[in-house]
Amino acid sequence: MIDYAKLALQKHKELRGKISTVNKDGLDTKEQLSTYYSPGVGAVSSYVAEHPDELRDYTWTNNLVAVISDGSAVLGLGNIGPEGAMPVMEGKAMLFKHFAGIDAVPIILDVHTPDEIVAAVTAIAKSFGGINLEDIAAPQCFEIEERLKATLPIPIMHDDQHGTAIVTLAGLINSCKITDRKLSDCKIVLVGSGAAGTAIAHLLNEYAHPEIICVDSKGILYKGREGINSEKEKLLAYTNPHNVEGSLEDALTGADVFIGVSQPGLLTAEMVKTMAKDPIIFALSNPVPEIMPDIALAAGAAVIATGRSDFPNQVNNALAFPGIFRGALDNRVRSITNTHKIKAAEVIASLVESPTRETIIPPVGDSRLVPEIAKVIT
Amino acid sequence: MIDYAKLALQKHKELRGKISTVNKDGLDTKEQLSTYYSPGVGAVSSYVAEHPDELRDYTWTNNLVAVISDGSAVLGLGNIGPEGAMPVMEGKAMLFKHFAGIDAVPIILDVHTPDEIVAAVTAIAKSFGGINLEDIAAPQCFEIEERLKATLPIPIMHDDQHGTAIVTLAGLINSCKITDRKLSDCKIVLVGSGAAGTAIAHLLNEYAHPEIICVDSKGILYKGREGINSEKEKLLAYTNPHNVEGSLEDALTGADVFIGVSQPGLLTAEMVKTMAKDPIIFALSNPVPEIMPDIALAAGAAVIATGRSDFPNQVNNALAFPGIFRGALDNRVRSITNTHKIKAAEVIASLVESPTRETIIPPVGDSRLVPEIAKVIT
Numbered sequence: 141m142i143d144y145a146k147l148a149l150q151k152h153k154e155l156r157g158k159i160s161t162v163n164k165d166g167l168d169t170k171e172q173l174s175t176y177y178s179p180g181v182g183a184v185s186s187y188v189a190e191h192p193d194e195l196r197d198y199t200w201t202n203n204l205v206a207v208i209s210d211g212s213a214v215l216g217l218g219n220i221g222p223e224g225a226m227p228v229m230e231g232k233a234m235l236f237k238h239f240a241g242i243d244a245v246p247i248i249l250d251v252h253t254p255d256e257i258v259a260a261v262t263a264i265a266k267s268f269g270g271i272n273l274e275d276i277a278a279p280q281c282f283e284i285e286e287r288l289k290a291t292l293p294i295p296i297m298h299d300d301q302h303g304t305a306i307v308t309l310a311g312l313i314n315s316c317k318i319t320d321r322k323l324s325d326c327k328i329v330l331v332g333s334g335a336a337g338t339a340i341a342h343l344l345n346e347y348a349h350p351e352i353i354c355v356d357s358k359g360i361l362y363k364g365r366e367g368i369n370s371e372k373e374k375l376l377a378y379t380n381p382h383n384v385e386g387s388l389e390d391a392l393t394g395a396d397v398f399i400g401v402s403q404p405g406l407l408t409a410e411m412v413k414t415m416a417k418d419p420i421i422f423a424l425s426n427p428v429p430e431i432m433p434d435i436a437l438a439a440g441a442a443v444i445a446t447g448r449s450d451f452p453n454q455v456n457n458a459l460a461f462p463g464i465f466r467g468a469l470d471n472r473v474r475s476i477t478n479t480h481k482i483k484a485a486e487v488i489a490s491l492v493e494s495p496t497r498e499t500i501i502p503p504v505g506d507s508r509l510v511p512e513i514a515k516v517i518t
Numbered sequence: 519m520i521d522y523a524k525l526a527l528q529k530h531k532e533l534r535g536k537i538s539t540v541n542k543d544g545l546d547t548k549e550q551l552s553t554y555y556s557p558g559v560g561a562v563s564s565y566v567a568e569h570p571d572e573l574r575d576y577t578w579t580n581n582l583v584a585v586i587s588d589g590s591a592v593l594g595l596g597n598i599g600p601e602g603a604m605p606v607m608e609g610k611a612m613l614f615k616h617f618a619g620i621d622a623v624p625i626i627l628d629v630h631t632p633d634e635i636v637a638a639v640t641a642i643a644k645s646f647g648g649i650n651l652e653d654i655a656a657p658q659c660f661e662i663e664e665r666l667k668a669t670l671p672i673p674i675m676h677d678d679q680h681g682t683a684i685v686t687l688a689g690l691i692n693s694c695k696i697t698d699r700k701l702s703d704c705k706i707v708l709v710g711s712g713a714a715g716t717a718i719a720h721l722l723n724e725y726a727h728p729e730i731i732c733v734d735s736k737g738i739l740y741k742g743r744e745g746i747n748s749e750k751e752k753l754l755a756y757t758n759p760h761n762v763e764g765s766l767e768d769a770l771t772g773a774d775v776f777i778g779v780s781q782p783g784l785l786t787a788e789m790v791k792t793m794a795k796d797p798i799i800f801a802l803s804n805p806v807p808e809i810m811p812d813i814a815l816a817a818g819a820a821v822i823a824t825g826r827s828d829f830p831n832q833v834n835n836a837l838a839f840p841g842i843f844r845g846a847l848d849n850r851v852r853s854i855t856n857t858h859k860i861k862a863a864e865v866i867a868s869l870v871e872s873p874t875r876e877t878i879i880p881p882v883g884d885s886r887l888v889p890e891i892a893k894v895i896t
Contacts, residue, residue, distance in 0.1 A: 142549065148558030149565060149576075155542050157578025158554055160621050162540050164533050167616040170827060171520065173882075176536055177609040179805055180526030182593050187527060189595070189602025198527075199604045200535025215560050217567070222644050224567025226577045231555040238545040243538050245623050251641045260641035263629045266600050427557055449548060504551075 158230050159237070159244075196269060196472075203243050205465050206268040207232045210249040210257060212277035213300070213335070216426060222248035225275055232274060232299075240462035240510050242469065244272070254283045265292050269469050272461065273298040278334040279371045295468035295476045301339030303457030306464075306481050307501065308340050308399065308422060309347060310488035311455055314495035315420040315443045321396060323348040327416070329395045330379075331355045331388060331430070332402035338371055340399060345378050346478045347485070352379040353391045360386050389414070396420060404428035409439035418442035424455055443497050452498040459488055459504060463513025471518045483516035536608050537615070537622075574647060574850075581621050583843050584646040585610045588627040588635055590655035591678070591713070594804060600626035603653055610652060610677075618840035618888050620847065622650070632661045643670050647847050650839065651676040656712040657749045673846035673854045679717030681835030684842075684859050685879065686718050686777060686800060687725055688866035689833055692873035693798040693821045699774060701726040705794070707773045708757075709733045709766060709808070710780035716749055718777060723756050724856045725863070730757040731769045738764050767792070774798060782806035787817035796820035802833055821875050830876040837866055837882060841891025849896045861894035 152158070166172055174180050188195050196202035211225030229246030236244035245268070249260055257276070261284075265271065271294065273285055285298040297303070316323045323344070330341055333356045341352055354361040354375050361368075362383050363376050384390065388406070392398065393414045399422040400406060407430040412419060421436045423429035426447035433451050436444040445453035464484055468476060489495075491502045491512065502509060530536070544550055552558050566573050574580035589603030607624030614622035623646070627638055635654070639662075643649065649672065651663055663676045675681070694701045701722070708719055711734045719730055732739040732753050739746075740761050741754050762768065766784070770776065771792045777800040778784060785808040790797060799814045801807035804825035811829050814822040823831035842862055846854060867873075869880045869890065880887060 142552070144552045144558035145561030147549075148553045148560075148562050151543070151553050152559075152562045152576040156575065156580050157582075158542050159539050159578050160542055160581075161537050161611065161615055161623070163612045163615050164536050164538055165529070167612055171525075174520070174522045174827070175526045175529050176612055177606075178593060180522035181530075181605050181609045182526075182595060183523030184526050184530045184605040185592055185595055185598060185602045188605060189589075189592075189598035192599070192601040195601045195604060197534065198530040199608055200537055201604065202534050203538075204535075211567075214563055214567075215556060217560060217563055220563060220567035221570070223570040223573045224563045226573060226579065226645070227559050227562040227566060228555075230577055231559045233539065234541045234545055234554055237539055237541050245539070247642055247645045249641050250644050256637075256641065259634075260638050263627050263634065263638035264625055264642060266628050267604070267625045449552070 152227060158234050195266070200243060201267065201269045203241070203469060204268050205236055205242050205244045205270040205272050205469070206247050206264070207236070207244050207272045207274055208247045208249065208261060209273070209275045210252050211275065212252060212280070214275045219277060222250050229274060232272070235458055236462060236465065239458060240466040242462070242465055254280050254287070257284050258287045261288055262292065265294060268294065270295040270465050272465065275300060278338065279369060281335050282338065282371050289475060293474045295465065295473050297461070297464065297476050298335065299457050299461050300335045302343070302476070302481055303460045304336040304401070304424070304455065305339040305343040306460040306485045307455045307457060307488065308424070309343055309482070309485035310459070311422065311445050311453065311500045312344070312397065312420065313485065313489040314492055314500040317495050318497060318500070319418045319420060319442045324350055326350045326396040327394065328352045328397040328399060329355060329388070329391045331398070331400045331406060333361065333372060333375060334401065336401040336424070338375065340401070341375055341379060343478065343481055347482050349378070351381060353384070354379050355388045355391050359388070360384060360391050398422065400425055400430035402430060405430065407431040407436075409435050412436055412439035412441055421445070422455065443500060445500060453500050454504070455501065456504050459501060459509060460484055460513065463510040464517055466510050467514030467517025470514060473517055476517070480517050484513045487512050487516055530605060537611050573644070578621060579645065579647045581619070581847060582646050583614055583620050583622045583648040583650050583847070584625050584642070585614070585622050585650045585652055586625045586627065586639060587651070587653045588630050589653065590630060590658070592653045597655060600628050607652060610650070613836055614840060614843065617836060618844040620840070620843055632658050632665070635662050636665045639666055640670065643672060646672065648673040648843050650843065653678060656716065657747060659713050660716065660749050667853060671852045673843065673851050675839070675842065675854050676713065677835050677839050678713045680721070680854070680859055681838045682714040682779070682802070682833065683717040683721040684838040684863045685833045685835060685866065686802070687721050687860070687863035688837070689800065689823050689831065689878045690722070690775065690798065691863065691867040692870055692878040695873050696875060696878070697796045697798060697820045701728055704728045704774040705772065706730045706775040706777060707733060707766070707769045709776070709778045709784060711739065711750060711753060712779065714779040714802070716753065718779070719753055719757060721856065721859055725860050727756070729759060731762070732757050733766050733769050737766070738762060738769050776800065778803055778808035780808060783808065785809040785814070787813050790814055790817035790819055799823070800833065821878060823878065831878050832882070833879065834882050837879060837887060838862055838891065841888040842895055844888050845892030845895025848892060851895055854895070858895050862891050865890050865894055
């Protein structure tokens with residue numbers, strides 16, 4: 141068993157950073173210096189100043205994404221601040237390059253209110269062809285992404301929300317195939333209404349309008365419950381149509397699908413047994429899922445997906461974001477829409493020709509993912 | 519004669535950007551993914567969050583500079599905005615990589631007041647090991663740099679100011695050697711009190727306290743003149759000790775040195791003839807200098823330097839900034855001081871073993887520049 145904590149500390153210190161920049165041409169001759177810098181570059185600057193829409197044709201912005209975080213919700217570590225976020229953002233930049241050939245620059249923000257974050261990102265946005273927001277805590281992440289999308293003409297995606305939602309939808313599409321269900325007829329219990337949970341609910345509703353019941357630390361989310369914030373009010377606009385109250389156990393009785401983006405061990409075998417026949421379980425708490433796969437299967441689960449690479453059916457954002465940004469950049473998409481997300485989920489699902497309970501989503505290394513997803517982001 | 523405008527437009531469009539990112543290691547195996555991203559990176563993030571001073575030991579920030587501009591004073595093009603600035607900033611990033619092996623990321627700002635620029639740069643500063651401010655108009659550039667230096671614990675340098683000042687000082691040190699002068703005894707006429715002119719005056723005063731007379735579009739700068747802004751008041755604290763009034767011609771009579779960072783053709787042969795014997799001329803307006811070298815030499819100039827690569831003695835910032843940031847990053851310098859700038863100028867001057875009127879500064883390609891300058895930035 142590899143001690144990844146130790147190995148990671150070792151390798152990071154040894155490499156002193158995981159990414160680097162390179163020049164696309166030499167600067168050894170006077171001709172090169174005069175072409176790429178003064179005086180030649182002056183003509184390019186003048187031209188681009190007069191034709192700002194062509195900025196991407198003349199600069200690296202056509203293939204460039206910023207990976208931006210304020211460090212308020214880093215992996216499972218919580219609000220550890222911008223410095224702590226940097227290794228993850230640099231890792232994400234590596235993923236962009238490795239999977240999609242996209243240049244990515246990690247940016248950590250030392251400001252934390254939505255106003256300040258929106259101001260900082262807006263100020264630097266023209267430097268990039270797209271923006272991947274990462275590891276920003278809920279509920280601020282919703283407002284920040286919405287406001288940036290409303291004003292900036294480049295693709296912006298908070299991956300913790302939408303990457304997870306897209307891959308979850310892809311997995312559910314194939315899980316329904318296996319269990320002979322229609323997603324629109326499913327009763328889905330969704331536990332955890334942070335960034336990922338909220339985005340999953342919105343996307344499932346957009347796609348198939350199933351019956352969704354959200355559950356958080358206070359139990360079932362229902363109209364009239366005390367202390368509902370505006371994001372939860374948005375969820376209540378379409379979830380819990382019969383406005384039932386109660387606990388997770390109450391919600392689960394007869395449910396077709398459990399989706400957890402909450403905490404380790406929340407789901408017991410007993411609860412699984414109260415669900416509908418052949419229940420579908422997405423236990424996405426990471427690294428320790430809401431229920432371990434062997435327990436879920438023994439209790440009757442037809443499909444179990446987790447966030448882990450050492451079990452089958454890993455719900456991994458890296459299935460979605462590389463292709464989405466590849467397509468958004470190549471096709472000069474100005475905004476990533478729900479339609480894009482649904483199409484991406486359908487592509488991911490379709491890449492598994494014959495879904496089985498152990499293969500509802502393709503592996504991260506599937507080389508068809510990026511080009512096929514990119515095609516539908518237009 | 520190469521048409522660099524045409525060639526530059528062609529090559530920029532062909533390459534679609536001049537820089538790119540690369541990963542320092544592969545991500546092909548599960549072990550690599552788990553080391554550089556989840557779960558291994560979590561240990562690095564936790565560690566860095568607890569030891570933020572060690573951020574640079576574990577991330578690319580140890581070798582990373584941001585090249586930041588709001589596009590308000592791009593090359594000779596003026597206030598052409600952030601898009602127009604991008605090709606120059608990307609070119610500067612190339613120079614950083616080529617000359618000093620430093621990773622550099624161009625950032626263009628879509629905000630323009632000092633408050634907004636300071637806020638945006640402060641918000642993103644932890645993402646970088648150093649900040650090169652570029653092509654920001656005077657007088658805002660002074661306030662912006664000062665405020666950022668006062669609060670951020672990383673090296674920050676507005677290169678248009680200090681790069682030019684450092685190389686000018688280096689050239690003057692050797693020009694004085696050739697003409698058997700002491701810089702402290704020189705009478706220097708400095709025309710143009712924008713970013714570069716102001717920084718040159720400050721650095722010369724710090725180094726040798728010569729007699730400096732500043733001249734701008736309204737003539738000699740003197741105490742009591744109308745409409746003096748705070749930056750010009752700072753200049754008046756030590757320039758023009760006899761508080762003379764008058765025109766450029768008046769200032770030049772008997773002067774040892776002319777330094778122009780102003781406009782083409784400002785200096786005539788007649789004016790040169792009124793200067794002291796063996797005058798030193800730095801005609802740095804670019805691409806067309808204040809006086810052409812052949813005219814200056816015919817009028818009696820002992821030394822003529824310009825900003826152009828096709829004449830001898832090119833005053834080029836690229837002689838200074840690569841080594842300065844190389845040293846600042848390697849030696850974990852938290853602020854670039856006047857002492858650093860003076861030492862850098864002395865190093866540059868010292869690399870010309872036997873200065874002649876045609877060689878007062880080394881060529882940009884001199885491979886000793888970066889390591890020798892870096893040694894004194896401690």
